[in-house]
Amino acid sequence: MASLNRLVAATDLSAPARHAVERAASVARVTGAQLDLVHVTTPAPLQRLRRLAGQIPSDLEQLMLDAPRHALQELADSMAQRHSVATQVHVAHGALLPELQGYTDAAQADLVVLGARGASFMRHMLLGSTAERMVSKTKRPMLVVKQAPHEPYKTVLVPVDFSAHSLRSIRIAQAVAPGASLALLHAYDVPYEGMMEYAGVQADQIQHYRSKARQEALESMQALCEVAGLDPVLTPTVVMHGDPSLLLVQQEQELDCDLIVMGKQGDNTLEDVLLGSVTRYALAQSQCDVLVSV
Template sequence: MAALNNIVAATDLSAPARHAAERAALVATGVNARLALVHVTGRAPLEQLRQLLAAGEGGIEQALLDGLRGTLQVLGEAIHRRYGVAPAVAVTDGDLLPSLLAHADALSADLLVLGARGSSFLRHILLGSTAERLLGAARCPVLVVKQPPHEPYRHLLVPVDFSPIALRSLQLAAMLAPTAKLTVMHAFDVPFEGQLRYAGVDDAKIGHYRALAAERARAGLDRLVAASGLAPERIRQLVVPGDVSQRILEQEQESDCDLIVVGKHGEGMFEELLLGSTTKHLLAESQCDVLVCR
């Protein structure tokens, strides 16, 4: 799997968004990656400002942009002093989501980092259909930061199915947090269990089906962990029955994890994990950071 060489952190220069920049710096330091900070000034607000400016006040817009660059530069210098990584900084304007993704592509980003609670565009990016567009359009993994980064990640929760993305997600998790423990979880169910009961299948037979599903899930986890090449002592394997999003949130609390790593384009019960309501549920309800892998 390719290394994490280039990390791009987006910031709207709010205090919550600073957490994302600091987490990006902490990750960059841990994996020896380059870091870039980018601020996108929305085209619509700039156009509204231009309409308010009188003739001869065109310098106000330039002063505003210069001020934003100065603020971003100050943030970059503070990150350099604290984390030892000197980030490149850029202020760009345009349509928010396309501009951000274009900047990440131009820098060959291996990881895009966003704050979950910014004061302006980042807040909107992580709500509703825009979140789905971002996760669908980004060419690299997206790390959504919710908590202040006091230390490197210590415990990662990695829900997996057994599609090809599961192995990449697990390897990326281990690469991003080289010293962290990993809980690799698979949630299973008995397909059409309700319909089977309605059709008269008794509890003993359904229990047998559930035991078979659990056995196959454990075997699948064994194969996945072996294929990852990771040290077994880093990994705790967990097979649980039930709804995947509910089990993720339960395990987040029980295991006290500080990052959830989820893969996109899974199979079976995971195929909707990062689409529609489940995406919004996970981003809205989880307390810890979330890494979305492609």
């Protein structure tokens, strides 16, 4: 099983972003990991104020620069008191993504935690190129928190495609939510099924292909569970035919999951370059938290 030694939670100090910090502290408490809180200040607001005001008194400007550090330290003290976790703080100045990625790399973070919403950059994390660049380029597992954490994760859904990414997703799920139950999901299809229907291939022949694809998927699921050391009695497995994105969100609701853990890459070259379409859909459409493994 993978282990978590150091977590980095990024926050813009807004009330919604506190959910991510609370979840990170909860995971740190359960796993015994160290927690780092990071806030990145960008120069744009201060530059705009200078344009509007002409000149800002040096003591006022210093106060504006110091305020985020004080607020971050207060948040860290609160997390240490509430969750009994070792907490460090870091305030960086500059462009958001390079600063955040630079810190997580230097800290050798085992998990990066971000909020789904916030007052500034957090509100853009799930929509647009900023989010996709962040998740696509990261070399570290990233947890996107959508819900206020009230208790440790209880049910984790892990979509699998039977590639090496699947086993890594299971391992990070076990590390982040050691007390939770895991459910594995695989959506199978028949290659060129739509073209065959268009070409007039008989429905019973296509159904035969589906049956064979399902049997292959069931065997691969059993093999994956054996390699991962999962008890088949305690690990629900769902093998269904259909669109993986739609089935993912459907099973999230059916199984009452509070966390989805999935790889960011697909099984083809295009999705290896870009953020996989199913992962992107889960980030945008799921109700529960999403952990993107690497």
